[in-house]
Amino acid sequence: MQLTVTKRLFFNYIIHAVNVRKKVTRSMLISSLIYRYFLATTCCLMVLLFSFLTADKVYAKEQLSKPTQLLPSQLSEKFYRQALYFYFQNKPDEALRQLTINQDYFSKTPVHESLFTAGLQISQGLHQDAQVLLEKLSLTTDLAKTSDDNILMQKSDHSTIESNLKKEALKVIVFLELAAQKIAEQNLSAAQTVLANITSLPEQYQAQYYVMQQLIAWPQKPDTDKFMLDKVSKTRLESLISESNNGLVTQHNSTAYILLNEALREMNQQEFASAEGKLKRLQVFTWQEEKGNFWQQLFADKTSGNQLLTGLKQLEQNGINHYAQLLLAQLYIEQGLFQQSYQQLEKFPKDTPFTEQALFLFGYSAFKLQQYNIAEVILNTLITQYPYANFTQQSWVLSAQQYTAQNQLNKALNRYLQIEEYYQTKQHELSEFSKALTAQKDLLFFYRALNESNEGVEVNNTTDKVSSDNSINEFWLTLSLRQTDIANLYQQLQSVEKLAKQLQAQQNKSHWLASTIELNVARQTTIRDKHKSTNYEQLLSKLLDKKDQLAILLGKAKSLGDGKLFADKTKKKLLTRIEKSQSALAFIEDNSQGSPSIQAYQHRLSRVEGVLAWQLQQEFSTRYWQTRQSLNVLERTYNNTLQQYKQVDELLAQHSPLPLLSAKHALIANKTTSSQSKANQLKTRINSKLLANINLFIENEHIKITEFLLFNQRAMANIIEKLNQQEAL
Amino acid sequence: MWLPNERVEQMKIKNKIKSFSCAIRRVITCTVFFSTIMMSHQALSEEFFANETTKDSAALKSVSTVDNSIANDIEQLKKEVMTLNRELFILEEDLLFPASTQVSVFVSVDIGRFFTLDSVELKLNNEDVAGFLYTKRQRESLEQGGIQRLFKGNLKMGQHQITAIFIGLDQEQRTVKRAITHLFEKEDDAVMIELKVEDNTRNLQADVHVEEWSL
Numbered sequence: 043m044q045l046t047v048t049k050r051l052f053f054n055y056i057i058h059a060v061n062v063r064k065k066v067t068r069s070m071l072i073s074s075l076i077y078r079y080f081l082a083t084t085c086c087l088m089v090l091l092f093s094f095l096t097a098d099k100v101y102a103k104e105q106l107s108k109p110t111q112l113l114p115s116q117l118s119e120k121f122y123r124q125a126l127y128f129y130f131q132n133k134p135d136e137a138l139r140q141l142t143i144n145q146d147y148f149s150k151t152p153v154h155e156s157l158f159t160a161g162l163q164i165s166q167g168l169h170q171d172a173q174v175l176l177e178k179l180s181l182t183t184d185l186a187k188t189s190d191d192n193i194l195m196q197k198s199d200h201s202t203i204e205s206n207l208k209k210e211a212l213k214v215i216v217f218l219e220l221a222a223q224k225i226a227e228q229n230l231s232a233a234q235t236v237l238a239n240i241t242s243l244p245e246q247y248q249a250q251y252y253v254m255q256q257l258i259a260w261p262q263k264p265d266t267d268k269f270m271l272d273k274v275s276k277t278r279l280e281s282l283i284s285e286s287n288n289g290l291v292t293q294h295n296s297t298a299y300i301l302l303n304e305a306l307r308e309m310n311q312q313e314f315a316s317a318e319g320k321l322k323r324l325q326v327f328t329w330q331e332e333k334g335n336f337w338q339q340l341f342a343d344k345t346s347g348n349q350l351l352t353g354l355k356q357l358e359q360n361g362i363n364h365y366a367q368l369l370l371a372q373l374y375i376e377q378g379l380f381q382q383s384y385q386q387l388e389k390f391p392k393d394t395p396f397t398e399q400a401l402f403l404f405g406y407s408a409f410k411l412q413q414y415n416i417a418e419v420i421l422n423t424l425i426t427q428y429p430y431a432n433f434t435q436q437s438w439v440l441s442a443q444q445y446t447a448q449n450q451l452n453k454a455l456n457r458y459l460q461i462e463e464y465y466q467t468k469q470h471e472l473s474e475f476s477k478a479l480t481a482q483k484d485l486l487f488f489y490r491a492l493n494e495s496n497e498g499v500e501v502n503n504t505t506d507k508v509s510s511d512n513s514i515n516e517f518w519l520t521l522s523l524r525q526t527d528i529a530n531l532y533q534q535l536q537s538v539e540k541l542a543k544q545l546q547a548q549q550n551k552s553h554w555l556a557s558t559i560e561l562n563v564a565r566q567t568t569i570r571d572k573h574k575s576t577n578y579e580q581l582l583s584k585l586l587d588k589k590d591q592l593a594i595l596l597g598k599a600k601s602l603g604d605g606k607l608f609a610d611k612t613k614k615k616l617l618t619r620i621e622k623s624q625s626a627l628a629f630i631e632d633n634s635q636g637s638p639s640i641q642a643y644q645h646r647l648s649r650v651e652g653v654l655a656w657q658l659q660q661e662f663s664t665r666y667w668q669t670r671q672s673l674n675v676l677e678r679t680y681n682n683t684l685q686q687y688k689q690v691d692e693l694l695a696q697h698s699p700l701p702l703l704s705a706k707h708a709l710i711a712n713k714t715t716s717s718q719s720k721a722n723q724l725k726t727r728i729n730s731k732l733l734a735n736i737n738l739f740i741e742n743e744h745i746k747i748t749e750f751l752l753f754n755q756r757a758m759a760n761i762i763e764k765l766n767q768q769e770a771l
Numbered sequence: 772m773w774l775p776n777e778r779v780e781q782m783k784i785k786n787k788i789k790s791f792s793c794a795i796r797r798v799i800t801c802t803v804f805f806s807t808i809m810m811s812h813q814a815l816s817e818e819f820f821a822n823e824t825t826k827d828s829a830a831l832k833s834v835s836t837v838d839n840s841i842a843n844d845i846e847q848l849k850k851e852v853m854t855l856n857r858e859l860f861i862l863e864e865d866l867l868f869p870a871s872t873q874v875s876v877f878v879s880v881d882i883g884r885f886f887t888l889d890s891v892e893l894k895l896n897n898e899d900v901a902g903f904l905y906t907k908r909q910r911e912s913l914e915q916g917g918i919q920r921l922f923k924g925n926l927k928m929g930q931h932q933i934t935a936i937f938i939g940l941d942q943e944q945r946t947v948k949r950a951i952t953h954l955f956e957k958e959d960d961a962v963m964i965e966l967k968v969e970d971n972t973r974n975l976q977a978d979v980h981v982e983e984w985s986l
Contacts, residue, residue, distance in 0.1 A: 117984050120918060120965065123879070127917025131909070139857050167849055227842065537845050541852050548855055555863060562866070703866055710858050717851045724844055731841070 605658030608665035886977030
């Protein structure tokens with residue numbers, strides 16, 4: 043874009059210049075100035091244009107710098123940042139591994155790194171380790187705090203106070219997350235113990251802390267006197283509780299949950315007036331913008347990632363609003379105020395997770411208000427569209443009751459017959475489910491099948507029409523998974539399965555490492571054998587001889603300057619031949635009394651010799667240089683070979699790390715096998731426990747359905763009796 | 772109030788609510804609330820039922836409570852797996868990259884305002900040894916303070932040269948390159964070199980600096 047603008051400017055200038063040149067005739071001076079101006083401007087623009095053009099191209103800069111040596115404390119931070127990178131890449135296990143390796147390298151672990159480790163341990167389900175680490179950390183930070191306090195007395199360093207406060211807040215977050223996971227596991231006493239570690243509570247975590255206390259104390263009200271908080275935190279928390287009881291505090295979103303919990307508790311205690319006020323406030327509750335910090339995101343559930351989207355916040359707010367509305371309707375029904383509950387549910391939105399419940403309550407209210415047409419439509423919707431919902435069987439019964447109330451006895455009887463068929467189908471399905479379950483030893487099979495068939499659909503979707511036997515089994519399994527104990531066991535089974543897979547992967551890696559060690563040992567043995575079998579000393583002495591010969595040759599050549607010294611094979615042959623010929627000629631001359639032909643031969647021979655000598659002399663300097671180079675190369679080769687020989691000798695004499703690594707590997711391999719067998723045992727144990735619990739669930743369901751069938755048959759008998767009475771009349 | 776053909780849409784919203792509920796820390800609270808409402812409605816329905824039926828549900832068998840020993844065993848197994856993983860990693864490193872020959876190159880980015888990292892090429896003694904193309908997430912990980920191990924290899928003792936070429940975009944989204952050459956001496960200990968891409972506020976450009984770590 044910028045380039046286009048520049049080009050346009052450039053062309054504008056050219057056009058301008060052309061116009062100027064047209065006015066040359068008016069004034070030579072002006073023309074000259076303008077021309078110079080044009081030239082200068084064009085040059086500047088050309089430079090500018092060039093710079094713009096090159097700006098798009100690559101700009102490379104080469105530097106040569108000296109390295110900076112780091113202190114160990116700085117290095118520890120660098121290693122910690124490597125773990126951070128893994129964490130950001132959604133590899134918490136690798137981050138944790140990196141942190142444990144760091145702890146081996148450095149004797150002192152900074153508090154923030156320990157907190158990070160604890161957080162990762164919690165996210166990986168290593169609660170015991172996290173707890174131990176946090177307890178250790180509490181002690182060390184308390185000590186550090188006292189020493190810091192002393193320093194602060196002297197220096198009043200503001201940044202140190204801030205840093206301590208941050209660390210304290212981080213500690214609170216980690217404890218809160220650990221407590222949250224303990225509550226999720228239904229281990230309330232453990233959660234209480236974890237929360238007892240929090241003594242100082244930063245303002246932003248007060249609501250969260252109190253919500254957890256509410257969950258632990260449920261259905262009682264938490265006793266603030268038993269909280270292990272310091273005076274300041276306790277006072278602040280008490281004021282927050284009283285504020286949230288009097289009116290909704292929207293500063294922290296968690297206060298909505300405090301209020302909701304309180305309303306539920308009051309409903310439970312039949313304190314309807316107070317609960318009603320709270321629910322009405324929650325019905326119009328609006329969410330405040332609240333940004334979770336890095337640590338909160340870190341220790342939160344893995345699925346949270348790093349994104350808390352506003353749209354989802356809105357959904358959560360709607361969830362709270364709708365839930366409060368539903369509770370309000372229920373509260374009215376419990377008090378027999380059906381008109382109010384009807385009004386509440388009349389405007390209940392359809393797209394909520396509570397639609398089924400709302401529909402049923404709405405139908406029930408309409409029935410109680412004798413608005414039979416509406417009740418019929420609603421109950422029929424539940425029966426036809428939600429055949430597997432929680433409230434379907436109640437809807438069937440309510441529908442039959444409605445017909446009875448309307449004195450439509452035939453319709454009522456028909457409905458009771460349908461209900462009987464419905465219950466019988468359910469019992470049959472349950473029996474089939476039980477059979478399929480007994481036939482299948484690996485219970486994860488059902489869960490996998492469920493996931494595969496419900497791709498993208500929620501797992502506990504119980505209301506879709508179930509057609510095949512497999513889907514029916516999945517439905518009952520899903521229903522059974524609503525039981526906390528069964529759901530927990532399923533989760534545990536999945537965890538063990540995941541661990542077994544990890545162990546398998548580790549074993550594969552271990553095999554690969556074993557073969558690598560083996561290869562290295564073999565390679566080392568081959569080198570050792572070759573080293574022993576080869577007579578390196580002889581080879582070296584040969585090289586030395588060759589080197590000496592060359593050195594002598596060069597010495598001679600330098601002193602004599604004779605080209606014959608560097609004669610090649612052919613020329614050496616010629617030289618020998620000339621020599622032989624000369625001796626032959628000398629012999630003939632001695633015996634033949636001065637023949638003129640001999641002299642001519644001698645003459646010719648010395649001419650040939652002269653030419654040969656001249657040729658050799660011409661090549662002398664080149665040959666001398668080449669030989670000198672060869673000697674240098676030979677010298678280098680000799681030295682390198684000698685050095686390498688010594689090095690190999692030294693290396694072979696050294697203690698090889700391979701046996702140690704091999705021993706380590708054997709230990710790891712043993713541990714892996716032992717862990718694998720543990721995993722298998724655990725899997726079998728969980729499987730059998732799970733199977734027992736699901737069977738118990740099936741048994742209970744059978745009992746319930748039998749009860750319902752009995753009730754149904756009794757109701758049917760009453761209707762038949764009434765019909766008989768009518769007929770008799 | 773309710774149209775059957777909108778069932779799918781409703782399920783989508785329900786899924787969203789669920790995934791969101793899982794995404795936040797208050798998931799437990801939500802779950803407890805949701806299950807409470809389910810329970811309370813069930814109770815209401817059963818109460819309604821109880822008026823009609825004479826039989827109570829005392830015949831139902833109670834399920835066993837949560838088994839903590841299994842949870843403890845799983846945690847123990849998790850710990851063992853993690854320890855084994857760490858030991859294998861160290862063994863692999865000791866075997867393939869012993870300290871006497873090990874050389875590692877790391878990349879870090881400070882702020883990244885003037886340079887959006889796109890890729891890096893690494894040469895060791897004029898030979899290409901590593902290249903990396905960054906995704907948005909990886910770039911952000913670096914900008915948030917993470918340090919990436921770009922290369923790990925083996926080298927003989929002596930003097931060596933490393934060259935890194937960083938390719939990215941400047942503030943005006945033009946492709947730019949930043950390169951650095953560094954000479955280093957390999958001795959008995961492992962060599963760790965950090966390539967730091969840092970913003971230079973004076974010329975509003977990014978520079979690459981080298982930092983050598985020593986244990």
